[in-house]
Amino acid sequence: MQELVDRYGVLLVFANVLALSLGLPVPAMPTLILVGAGLALQPEAMWLPLLGVLAASVAASLIGDSVWFYAGRRYGNRTLQSLCRLSLSRDTCMKRTERFYGRFGIRILSVAKFIPGLSMVSVPLAGAMQSRLPPFLRYDGLGATLWATLGLGLGAVFSRQVETVIDTLSQLGTGAGVLVGIALAAYVAWRWWRRRTLLKSLEAARIEPAELDALIQAGTAPVLFDIRAPGFRDVDPYVIPGAVFADERQLDGILTGYPREGKIVIYCACPDEVSAAWMAGRLRAAGFRDVLPLRGGIDAWRARGLGVDPLAR
Structure with missing residues (x-):
């Protein structure tokens, strides 16, 4: 040595x-x-x-x-x-x-x-x-x-x-x-x-950007949660139109503020929509009937040429 x-x-x-x-x-x-x-x-x-x-x-x-x-x-x-x-x-x-x-x-x-x-x-x-x-x-x-x-x-x-x-x-x-x-x-x-076990245990269902856009255009837009952390929003200061910021660690406000029979779509900034899928599972366990992660998040939304709104400064 x-x-x-x-x-x-x-x-x-x-x-x-x-x-x-x-x-x-x-x-x-x-x-x-x-x-x-x-x-x-x-x-x-x-x-x-x-x-x-x-x-x-x-x-x-x-x-x-x-x-x-x-x-x-x-x-x-x-x-x-x-x-x-x-x-x-x-x-x-x-x-x-x-x-x-x-x-x-x-x-x-x-x-x-x-x-x-x-x-x-x-x-x-x-x-x-x-x-x-x-x-x-x-x-x-x-x-x-x-x-x-x-x-x-x-x-x-x-x-x-x-x-x-x-x-x-x-x-x-x-x-x-x-x-x-x-x-x-x-x-x-x-x-x-x-890691593979975690992914299999999460929600398998996703909603495609085109499907979400069709709902918005039809006037039946779901509640849309953006669960990206504040630091990431500073890096990418845009949101899908109509999105509401939410923290997946603080579900109490969501549980009391939104009807359980309504449709909810969640997007995050992590690969494979893991955080969004995890939050969808938590909301389903709490009685929400129709909760889906957005496949590919805001990046997939933009890749299809769909519009985004800048964050208000």
Whole structure:
């Protein structure tokens, strides 16, 4: 381990953190811990190399995050949707990020790397919100520094234990790599299976944009709920005509404010209309008879050339 850290520590950290920041499913925290432990085992020359590794980690993080920042600034909603489709928790990653960002603004980048799912979307969301570059670099750099310091610090504090684990794995030879690979594959498979189970348990029925438009044109428009979070509405400040904003976490107002026999259509900004389907299921369980998610949401509506209204400012 010592020779590996001495020769390739900085390069290994830089490449690993850069890959993670660009969106590849390669965890970097174990690498930081490993390199921190290796440097701690040579305390007479630890601090200067440790600062070099920290600088490499922060630089790699800023490079990768800047790519997504400018992608969010240029492509907006399409970048956010693409990232959530890559996530194994894509039904929650967008909503969670929107709410955190709506509450704390760009300052959330200083802690985003510590919250699973948040770091993936918060950076392009900052770009889509047209945040200025200096605040982005300041808060994202602070977050990258805190995150890398934690990893290197854990490695330094538990260096002896890390060395013991590495020695044990070395004795196992290629078997250790096989075990790690099996464990990683099992984890991904479990998350995928849980995701598929969730989708099957949700409402299968959808209403197509053309069907909704026909109802509106016929004068029989249903109640239309837009359940996108406020932060996302800032990124995409348009609504389907007649839509009412609603929060799927606060159903009491809906239960008391709308007749249960009326038709309700719900649209969100998440892939596969997961949030809309989940809310439809909750309303059906509460006695609403005709509740449907809009297939494809507002993006599918616009793709058919149907009109949208700008948000009032």
